[in-house]
Structure formats: structure tokens, C-alpha cells
Amino acid sequence: MKRLAITFVTETYPPEVNGVAMTLGRMVAGLRARGHQISVIRPRQAHDGGASDDTLVRGLRIPNYPELRFGLPATRRLAALWRAQRPDLVVAVTEGPLGWSALRAARQLGIAAISEFHTNFHTYSEHYGMAWLERPLRGYLRQFHNRNLATLVPSSDVRDQLAAQGFTGLQIVARGVDTQLFDPARRSPSLRASWGAGPDTLVACYVGRMAPEKNLPLVLAAFRAMKAIRPDSQLVWTGDGPERTALQAAHPEQCFTGMQHGEALAQHYASADVFLFPSTTETYGNVTIEAMASGLGVVAYDYASARAHLRHNVNGLVAEFDDDAGFIEQASYAASHPQVMRELGKAARQTAEAISWDSVVSQFETVAQAALASHRRPNDPTTRVAQMEG
Template structure:
């Protein structure tokens, strides 16, 4: 790869990339992540979409991730090369791996195969090592803010770690040239917390996979529901940070009014046994993928999503694309996409009682509920991944352009310019 000696300089102002042209030349991109399919989570899915999109746009992608198990083998194909690093299981998340300190290995790798730009998707030990290696080699580097680890700490009895976790995340991201965030609300929140060089790059949804056309009468019959019965769906981790107490309260209130209503839960996690005990008549489908997952979405009617720890919430857009009415708090993707009473239902943050009341009201009128789902699907049609990839590509190009400028030169800003 071509050598690049430009130093990464801090940006004085926020950065404007929304009007920059898409990158026109082939880039060599080192993409570092500590989660990737077949691991099942929203971060892994989104990263895979971006990596695949960059590859389709004729960029050379070097994907660096932890080895997931002994049988895991690095994939190689034209313009795509996986580098598997040592990893360890994550406590309480046995199906996920985390990286280990690897600066020396990455310095050696990038000295021999120098990328044009390094993108770091996760902030664990592997991500920190990648940041240190990139700065050591004076490589342009940018990052993602994808998971609210600081918010999760409050749900696992370690709320006292909130401040040190935020300090670490701020230090991590402020050493990169740009941090991409999925919503304007999150950009503002992080900006107020002292994060710099933030740029909004939203997320898309695959409307070919997630579609009302995936609705399955056979699946509904397996669930024991008739055509005019209400199916409430939850998809996601079954874990404390997902606020499942509110999910339970909402469905209990629905069931008291409609004994035929059915709760379907897709996912797994440490609170599985507790939730099963609370809802013995619910359908617990476990983890689902591909067309099977799409059928579970489309065969429901009302999507209940009470989480308050998302950076975006891919399940929100997947449910909308599948033609479901979504009930969520006014937060993350839901706040960005849902207009209450038009294409879904929003409740003020932390108003658990309001969430329960809205769930009961939606369940009381199945016709209106399904009409919201029709409009939700129309909204999702505009969330095209190709435009998201083009914007992501534009941020990478802007980071590289700024890194190539002489010391002290004030460039265009990398985040989006907003009035005070």
C-alpha cells in the first residue's frame, strides 16, 4: 500500500461533509471491529452492511476482528481480506468475543500493508490498540460510537463506573479525526459531554429482507393465533439494559383486556428464564436470522420496544419495514423516524406508565394499529443503505483530505455544522 506521512490534526470547528462528493478513487480501508456476523447483534449487522457496501463500491477492505471460535477462518477474496486476532469471551455474553491488546501486531501489519485510512467501530481493547497503532504510524483514523456502554453500567450494578467509562470513551473518540454517530440527538448529547469532531451517519434497513410480504399465516397458526388476533412482538437481547420490566407491564395490561393477545419474543440473554416465568404462555422463539427472522417480524402486529440504552435501535427500522406499528420511547431511531399517530407511537422518555397506556390503546383497535404499520413501511422504504454507505465513504475521504493538509492549515470541518 502507498505510504502516507500526514499527521492527524485536531479540528477547530465542527465539520461539514454532507455536500462533499462521494469518494471517486479506490481506497484501502482497515476496518477494526470486535463484533461481526455470525454474532447476532445490531452492531455486528450494521458493520457487516457497511463493510459489504464499501467492498461493492470497489474499495479494498481489510477487516480486523477477534477470532470467534476454533473453526473460524479468515476470508479472502478480491479486495477483501480478514485478519483474525486473539479474543476472549465477554462476561454474561458467552456468544460474543472481545479483543485483546494487539498494538504490536497491528503496527507490524500496517507497516507492511499500509491502509489509506483506519476506521475503528468498537472501543474495546482491540479498538484501543488499533487507535494507538494508527497514531504511531500517522495514519488517518476515524471511529464509530455504536454502543452505550456507559448507560449499560447502570443496569448491571456498576453505576459508579459511569464517569470513568465516559472519560475513557471521550478520550478514545477525541483522539480520532472524526466520530460517526447515528442520530442528531446522540450527536448533541455527546457534544454536551465533551466529545469532539462528531458527524451524523444514519443507518439503513434492507427492505427486500424485511417486508410485509414475509407475513406467514402458517407461522401464526404455529403460535396459536387467528387472523384477527393481536400479536405483540419483541426482538432483541433479553437483558437488564433493555428495560423488559416495562415490556412485561405493557403486555400484562393488554392481556387483561384481550385474553387472545399473544406475546412473541425473539432473542436470548441472561433474563430469559425470568421473562419465561413471567409470561408462561408467550412464544419464546430464540435467536432468528435471515428470512426466518423477517417472517417473525411480518407475522406480528404491534412491536413493543421499551429500551432506553440504544444508540440507534436497528430493530425499530426492521419492524417498520416489516409493516408493524412500533411503540417506543421518544429516543434513538424511533425519535428520528416515528410520528405519533401517523406511522407509529412515541412515549416521552422514562414514562413507563405512558408506555403501558399507549400499548393498551393500540391493542384496542387492531385496524388502526395495522394502518400505522402500513405507514411505517412507507417510511422505511426511504432508508436506503446505498445512500448511507455513500455518506460513510464521504466521511472517510474527508478525514484523509484533512490528514494530508499542512500543519496548522484549517480545513473544512468533518462533522455537521449546526447553529448554536
């Protein structure tokens, strides 16, 4: 396969901790390992000093996401940069002003461009008391992504949902999981003891951002049902966000471990027993497959990564999408059947072992090559990425 010069334009990148940054970091590393020339354009991060291999642009903090920045418009700078060193392909990872600038500069110079859809920002608006924004945000996202040769989505249900809203050129490039990092062998009795949990204590956990769009009240409701069955149960929250302070003040008996990274994060997963994930706003949900790789019994809604990889009563428990009562029922079952959950966790681990990042990088290469072919022969319908099968 031809080695390509690919430029990713993104608002977030490691060491920032979120699903977009993690996914992009893995993709960049995988493509570089295959010999592709990869560059990254992003806003300057708080930890950045004077040196960086990436091209850094100005940015402003995102409301409710103080750890992240959105890039300011930079069309002229990007055009000058790409005139001097032209990439084969531009990938707009995020949809802010920086991403729009990248698409504008690529179009001016005749450079092939694709985009990625990672976050359902238009559905977040109702969780922040701004439901009236959903329709204009959806229109903006549709216009942004439809300017590209292809838009990468992580799953078939996201593809189908966006297609029904008028998005075109949708191509599935899934997500992988690091099964060497996320491993049941990292289970730690001493960590469990720090949570007040003994060998037989049922530990439920939530891992992720603590924010309104994550449906956190249902985590609490599900755990109350579990605790009614197993009074010694413990709930562990791993992550941070605008809801953490209020949650921690209201539930001092529960464990709040803060943001965790790398091996520490993997140890937190593996030291729990049941993973509760009731979010209804995910495009994928990397935490689900990380929990699966860690050998946890997962309780989740039947969509996104859970739909792609979980089979009810085979390797996890799933409830109908947005069915609160159904989710609580599955959590209650998990509390009542600890041995079943251990077996489901083992099966989940086996499933996760087949979800490799190498195969995901191969999927990206296929879409990238097809996009370039379409760009070179725009009037040939056999090469249009929009007509490819997902």
C-alpha cells in the same frame, strides 16, 4: 470518488447477531461494491476454522455476552501489518483494547483514523448494579473517541448527547434497512398458529437481546395492559440473553422463539401485529426500522431511530423518553385500535422504503474523504472534520 483502502477494527462481525455486527457487515459489503479495498481485523470467533479473509487476533469472552469476544491488545502486530500494507484509513468500530491498539498503531504510523460510537456502555453499568462505573466509563469513551479525526454516530440526538459530554468531531452516519428481506409479505399464518394465534389474535412482539439494559419489565407491563383490553392477545419474544431463562420460567404462557436469522427473523416480524420496544439505552435501535419495514405498528420511546423515523399517529406510536406510564398508555391504545395500527404499519413500511443502505454508504464515504483531507492539512480549519455539519 477516489477508491480507498480502509481497515475496520472490530470486536464483532457477522455471522454474530447484534446491531454492530449487522451494521458493519452491511457497510463493508456496500463499500466493496463501490470498489473500495476493505479489510477487517477482529477476534477469532467460535465458528472460525483455519481459513478466513479477515485478520484474526486473540480475544476473550465478554462478561454477560458469552457469544462475543473482546480483542486483546495488538499494537505491534497491527503496526507490522500496516507497514507491509498501509491503509488509507483505519476505522475503530469498537472501543475495547483492540480498538485502542489500532488507534495507537495508526498514530505511530501517521495513518488517518476515525471511530464509530455504537453502544452506550457507560449507561449499561446501572443495569448491572455498577452505577459507580458510569462516570469512569464515560471518561474512557470520551478519551478514546476524541483521539480520532471524527467519530461516527447514528442520529442527531446521540450527537447532541455526546457533544454535551465533551465528545468532539461527531458526524452522523445513519443506518439503513433491507426492505427486500423485511417485508409484510412474509407474514405466515402457520407461524402465527404455532404461537397459538389465529387470524384475529393480537400478537405483540419484542425482538432483541434479553438483558437488563433493555427495560424488559416494561414490555411485560405494557402487554398486561394490552391483554386486559384484548384477552386473547399473545406476546412473542424473539432473541436471547441472560434474562431469557427467568422470563420464560415466569411466563410459560408466552412464546419464546430464541434467536432468529435472515428470512426466519423477517417472518417473525411480519407475522406479529405490534412491536413493543421500551429500551432506553439505544444509540440507534436497528430493530425499530426492521419492524417498520415489516409493516408493524411500532410502540417506542421518542429517541434514537424512533425519533429519526417515527411520527406519532402518522406511522407509529411514541411516548416521551423513559415515561413508563406513557409507554403503557400507547400500548393500550394499540390494543384498542387494531385498524389504526394496521394503517400505521402500512405508513411505517412506506417510510422504511426510503431508508436505504446505499445512502448510508454514501454518507460514510463523505466523512471518510473529509477525514483524509483533514489528516493531510491538519492546520487548515476548513478541512477539520470536527467542524463539519452533521
